[in-house]
Amino acid sequence: QVQLVESGGGLVQAGGSLRLSCAASGRTSSIYRMGWFRQAPGKEREFVAAVRRSDGTTYYADSVKGRFTISRDNTKNTVYLQMTSLNPEDTAVYYCAADRNIGGSYYQIRAYDYWGQGTQVTVSS
Helix, strand or coil, rough: EEEEEECCCCECCCCCCCCEEEEEEEEHHHEEEEEEEEECCCCCEEEEEEEEECCCCEEEEECCCCEEEEEECCCEEEEEEEEEECCHHCCCCEEEEEEEECCCCCHHHHCCCECCCCCCEEEEE
């Protein structure tokens, strides 16, 4: 089992920045990839970014490319999501997820086996 705990959410003005953190514990050696998803009110959960644990390969949704940066620190079993140039459309609950590479592509919810509880990000205009 893997446990994920997100932190760093909050309220920020449009154009501002936030950094989210996700700390993993438990059987972290089983993690192949970690990702961030988000869910806005009344919308489906959507892929934001992912990073491969072994070599740091990153993947981004088109909507955040160039504004968000995902990174990982394997010594701390932590993944970060640096968010810049935030706009109100980025308002959502952000979820961290871990993938054991059992099946599915990096952008698919079904690919991820473990999920955090989520952290709220609110961007005011």
